[in-house]
Amino acid sequence: MNDQPKKPYVKPEITQVALRSGEAVLGGCKTSTTMGPASGMCTTLTCMVIAS
Amino acid sequence: MHHSHLYGDCILKIGTNRALDPSCTADPPASFAIRIADLTIALTCDDPMLAVPPDGAMTPFLVREAEPDLRLQARWGKLGAVSGGEQLFESGGLWRLDAQNGSLRFSFTSPVLGPLPYKMASLDKDFTSGEVLIHQPYFPPGRAVYPLEYPLDELFLIHLLAAGRGVEVHACGVVDSSGQGYLFAGQSGAGKTTMARLWQKTEGAGGAGGLMILSDDRIVLRYQAGRFWMYGTPWHGEAELSFPARAPLKGVYLLRHGTSNRLVALRRSATVARLVACSFPLFYHTSGLDFTLGFLDQLVEAVPCYELSFTPDERVIALVRSS
Numbered sequence: 001m002n003d004q005p006k007k008p009y010v011k012p013e014i015t016q017v018a019l020r021s022g023e024a025v026l027g028g029c030k031t032s033t034t035m036g037p038a039s040g041m042c043t044t045l046t047c048m049v050i051a052s
Numbered sequence: 053m054h055h056s057h058l059y060g061d062c063i064l065k066i067g068t069n070r071a072l073d074p075s076c077t078a079d080p081p082a083s084f085a086i087r088i089a090d091l092t093i094a095l096t097c098d099d100p101m102l103a104v105p106p107d108g109a110m111t112p113f114l115v116r117e118a119e120p121d122l123r124l125q126a127r128w129g130k131l132g133a134v135s136g137g138e139q140l141f142e143s144g145g146l147w148r149l150d151a152q153n154g155s156l157r158f159s160f161t162s163p164v165l166g167p168l169p170y171k172m173a174s175l176d177k178d179f180t181s182g183e184v185l186i187h188q189p190y191f192p193p194g195r196a197v198y199p200l201e202y203p204l205d206e207l208f209l210i211h212l213l214a215a216g217r218g219v220e221v222h223a224c225g226v227v228d229s230s231g232q233g234y235l236f237a238g239q240s241g242a243g244k245t246t247m248a249r250l251w252q253k254t255e256g257a258g259g260a261g262g263l264m265i266l267s268d269d270r271i272v273l274r275y276q277a278g279r280f281w282m283y284g285t286p287w288h289g290e291a292e293l294s295f296p297a298r299a300p301l302k303g304v305y306l307l308r309h310g311t312s313n314r315l316v317a318l319r320r321s322a323t324v325a326r327l328v329a330c331s332f333p334l335f336y337h338t339s340g341l342d343f344t345l346g347f348l349d350q351l352v353e354a355v356p357c358y359e360l361s362f363t364p365d366e367r368v369i370a371l372v373r374s375s
Contacts, residue, residue, distance in 0.1 A: 017325040020239050023222065024332055026203040026210075027145025 086205070087115040087296070089220075089272035089283035091212050094120035095184070095199060102126040102186060104196040109286040109294050110205070121212055122180060124173075126199040129185040131169045134159045141336040146203065149336065155182075158207065165190045173204060179211050206287060209272070210332045214340030218274035219347050222330040224248045224289070225266035225282045225299070229255065233282045233299035234372060235271060236360070237330045238307035244268050245289040246364050247307065254369045265293040273301065273351060280351055303356045303375055306330075310361025313368040315375055323357045324348050 022028055083096035084105040092115060097103040103126065105114055137152030150157045156179070160171040170190045175182035184199040191197055200208070210220050223237040224244035228251075236247045248268040255263040266284030268291045274281050280301040288294040306318070306326045318326070327348045334340040358375060362368040 015322055015325060017322075017329045018239075019329045021144065023239060024329075025141075025143045025145070025335075026206055026332060027143035027147070028203075 085115050085117055085120055086110060086113045086200075086286075087117065088113055088209055088285055089213070089218060089274060089298070090276075091122075091209065091217065092117050092120040093122045093124065093200070093205070093208055093212075095124040095126055097126040097199070099128065101194075101196045102128065102199055104198060106198055106200065106205075109288055109292065112294075112296050113286050122175075122182070122208060124182050124184055124199075126184045126186065128188040129172075130189060131172055131185060131187040133168060134161075147207070158204065160204070171199070171201075171204070173208075175211075179215060202287075206270075206332075209285075210334065211337075211340070213272065213274075214334050214337060214343060216343055218272055218283075219331050219344050220270060220272045220285070221327060222269065222332075223271040223282075224268045225271040225284060226251050227264040227266060227297070227299040228373075229262050231299055232302040233266075234302060235273075235282055235304045236307050237304060237327060239330060242307040243309055243362065243364075244307065245291045245293075247362070247368075248289075248291050248293055250364065250366055250369060254366045264295055264297060264299070265291075266295050266297060266299070268293040273347075274298075275347070275350070280355055301351075301355050303358070303372070304351070305358050305360040305372060308359060308361050310363060312361065313363060313365075313371050314361045315358040315371060316361070318357065318359050320349070320352050323352045326359075327352070 082098070082100060082103050083094060084103060085092050085094040086106065095103065134148065134150065137150035137157060139148065139150050141149040146162060147158055147160050150159070154177055156175045156177065158173040158175075159169040161167070161169050168187060170187045171184065173182055173184045184204070186197055186199060213220055221235070221237050222239055222244070223235050224247050226234045226236065226248065228234065236244055238244055245268045248265045251263055251265070266282060267288050269289030270285040270287040272283040272285055274283065281298045282301050283298045284295040286294050304327070306323070324345070328345065331344060331348070333344055356375065360368070360372070
């Protein structure tokens with residue numbers, strides 16, 4: 001038998017964590033002139049959406 | 053749209069696409085390789101216009117190694133509309149992924165260029181080799197194109213990592229003068245670049261044996277030789293900090309802006325969930341997703357993790373060091 005005392009029951013909790021889909025899927029444009037969101041504008045020719 | 057207008061100025065000045073330097077045409081590179089987090093992607097092409105190495109922040113990640121983890125061939129083509137196969141994922145942005153005849157096909161489309169894909173990449177199911185096709189009619193003759201232009205380069209890396217190798221996270225990676233790695237994770241606006249600048253201000257950077265910022269936006273985490281490591285990537289944030297090095301991971305700090313500097317230990321499950329939200333999960337890839345969750349769970353068990361509320365002053369560095 002295990003002599004260790006039982007741990008007190010802790011009711012499971014659901015915690016919502018925000019996932020930013022635009023960032024998580026690499027769907028947009030991160031690059032400016034230097035492959036980073038250094039510019040407020042999306043300057044890569046092929047990109048229309050700024051992601052990070 | 054008239055291509056010369058589209059590209060006449062832009063391709064010469066903006067982004068990774070650029071005109072081939074005339075001095076290069078005599079001895080054009082037919083291949084190049086990039087190595088990020090100890091993973092090598094090599095690309096070859098018969099046409100030097102498609103084998104121009106990347107510039108900018110990717111340059112320090114260029115290597116001469118012969119044996120890549122992913123071997124790619126690039127060529128020009130005339131692409132049609134995406135059809136056939138089984139759609140696995142639609143990013144909602146530039147790319148989608150389909151499975152076709154046992155291979156994976158990434159298709160990239162932009163309204164700037166037109167309705168057809170401007171690029172397709174087909175990879176074998178093991179992700180060891182593939183082909184990148186560039187839609188020639190969208191690109192004027194005589195202009196060089198970087199076939200792995202973002203986000204394809206990073207997509208390749210996260211797929212290589214998901215095969216049991218590691219996880220990339222949205223984070224700033226700082227290596228202090230003793231070689232210890234501090235990971236500051238958070239989505240856009242959480243303070244990654246701010247944190248990098250605070251460390252620079254406090255400890256300086258770039259000196260011999262001094263502070264290193266591996267990236268102020270993207271860090272790869274891997275488990276090797278019995279410990280967790282963090283690796284620099286070329287994908288940086290506003291401070292444009294990136295460096296091709298690695299360091300053992302000493303602590304993980306989930307960033308949030310606060311009214312004071314404070315460290316809070318979170319429950320393991322909450323920490324894993326927060327890290328997943330800062331990662332780049334392959335939602336369509338069951339085993340990859342399973343690996344990512346398991347990897348982050350083990351990392352949280354092995355490495356001290358905290359939520360770090362902070363104000364933009366240097367005292368937070370001392371707090372982190374004391375943790």
